[in-house]
Amino acid sequence: MTPELPPALLDYLRQSRVALAIATADDDNHLLAVSDRFCQLTGYTPEDVLGRNCRMLQRSAPNTEPRERLREFLANPRQENVRTPIVNFRKDGTPFVNLLYMSRLRAIDGSADYIFASQFDVSRSQPDLLSEYDSELGRTLGRLSPIAGDAGIVVEGTLLTIANSAATVAQAKMMLAGLEHDYRA
Structure with missing residues (x-):
């Protein structure tokens, strides 16, 4: 059974300026908590998503390569984090390209009870916005590390800045162009 999230960690999520989610690190990786920014980005309320796996945001998008990268991360407990663009859909059905970052949160004893995730819409972003997101993340x-540390949780891995933000934005725009063609309302 997954332990309760520490209150300080939940408070931190509520105050975050970045779209964040925390999920279980076992079974189906169901969501335990999401930030207000997550709700603003996706259009879903916490009641819509808590207890569900975030893959619901993918709907029918193939996401072959991103799904493989996520499966590898979840299957390999030694892999500290993963970062990949992935096609998601807002509650209203609008597609967007999400730059997803995931990391394990480990207890002092080494057990990984939680997965920490950050989301950023790169569909129509400019490289300077992506750099701003990297800085904010x-x-x-x-800020998360000491809060988690006080609760006996270690944030695994470090955030590596994207080597070529312009290439990531270009890839996202190509993905979005395909989405707009395939999923016109």
């Missing part, structure tokens, strides 16, 4: 992880 870096600050978020920096």
